[in-house]
């Protein structure tokens with residue numbers, strides 16, 4: 314099944330070799346820059362309104378929230394030149410918000426006007442019937458008409474991450490190039506003349522995404538066609554794929570080198586050397602991330618596991634890892650560990666938003682928050698279930714969107730005889746506790762499992778969702794590194810409690826474990842570390858097993 318992916322960089326092009334990029338400063342545009350460079354083009358940044366009108370080819374990679382994008386475009390004086398450029402049918406490629414702003418408006422954040430070029434208003438996915446929102450992951454397209462831009466896609470999947478979407482109607486029918494189905498049909502791509510846009514992220518859609526960008530860029534270059542060889546999807550394997558995520562737990566070892574490590578129940582030191590053994594070294598972060606991209610991982614997650622005790626912005630090696638990884642890894646990158654507000658040695662305070670911004674600028678698509686999310690949820694409970702709007706989750710979600718905020722939960726199982734023995738959310742456990750207890754709940758921890766808190770997983774997950782998180786990364790300290798499978802009861806409990814996607818993590822030891830978690834729970838993704846690092850199981854084997862059992866998977 315394996316469709317090994319190779320990138321053939323197209324360094325020499327006929328015609329103009331440059332592209333103008335409209336970066337309004339809201340988020341991670343490093344990925345699109347890296348993709349353009351990989352394809353052999355140079356980039357001119359828009360620095361003033363006239364740069365838009367003089368562009369030969371313009372890419373607008375919108376990130377964040379619709380209203381904020383429109384406000385910034387307006388403030389910078391870019392709105393009118395952008396409208397004029399598009400109406401003059403000059404080569405344009407909008408991505409995500411860069412597509413949405415072409416419409417009349419959006420309902421996001423109480424409503425904002427758009428450029429009004431395409432009929433229709435962008436609205437939120439309807440989660441009232443249990444649909445997980447944001448729509449995150451790899452989905453198939455339904456192409457409405459032939460186009461050079463999407464002919465390279467065929468039945469392969471592309472990467473979406475959004476809570477708002479435009480829907481096809483008779484009024485915008487002329488524009489619709491492709492739709493995608495998530496709950497119902499929405500517009501995945503539009504085109505008229507030289508103007509193209511996609512709701513999905515080609516810069517995060519692996520090699521097929523690079524093909525799409527190349528199709529746009531090379532359309533005016535003589536003879537330059539698609540030049541990348543991407544894999545093809547298996548027949549009948551359609552719809553939103555369940556994601557397989559490779560996770561790199563990163564920390565400095567005792568020699569000061571940043572290494573990928575892996576613990577058993579969060580203990581990352583060699584056990585045969587006693588409690589003061591060396592930090593296990595399973596490889597270099599950038600190299601491993603590249604390997605997982607080549608092997609078909611749907612996402613790569615970096616967790617800076619000692620981030621809670623370091624100064625996050627002093628952690629330059631981690632930022633450098635992200636910068637380097639994002640040069641060649643064209644699937645979503647999440648980074649966690651140390652995303653919180655802090656005050657440095659000189660008394661200067663940095664907000665969680667400022668810290669996250671630095672990680673986004675360095676190549677992260679999502680940030681994952683651990684300890685600080687627990688603090689935010691505890692504060693929310695203390696304030697009588699209300700928030701002052703200033704938590705780390707709210708700060709980041711407001712600017713970068715819910716889809717950019719992942720909450721990493723580190724729970725431990727606590728057994729009780731009866732649900733009446735605790736105020737926390739319990740389940741009847743499939744296996745009894747050490748003293749014959751029949752029920753359990755999961756206690757949230759901070760500082761890498763070192764400190765237990767009086768809050769359970771359901772409370773933390775549901776409050777995180779209320780505060781604006783877009784995804785839950787659900788670890789499990791008891792199962793971590795054990796290889797006996799995900800904690801199905803835990804994943805089930807949390808994925809039933811929230812309407813945002815849940816990533817099941819900890820304990821995968823075989824492809825069967827992924828299939829099991831997808832068959833028995835509503836998890837959207839399965840994450841593993843040890844089995845991939847030690848090459849015991851390949852990502853292909855996992856996906857092959859999933860497909861054999863009818864679970865949609867990107868291949």
Ligand code: 1PR
Nearest residue numbers: 579618621650651683684721761793794819820841842843
């Ligand atoms: O609190 O915001 O600074 O974030 C710290 C982050 O570091 C959290 O996401 C927390 O989960 C993580 N972390 C802290 N200590 C450890 C440790 O292992 N000592 N790693 C740690 C968490 C869990 C997964 C792991 C899976 C899969 N590791 O990332 O990769 O359990 O493992 P497996 O497939 O081998 O079973 P903050």
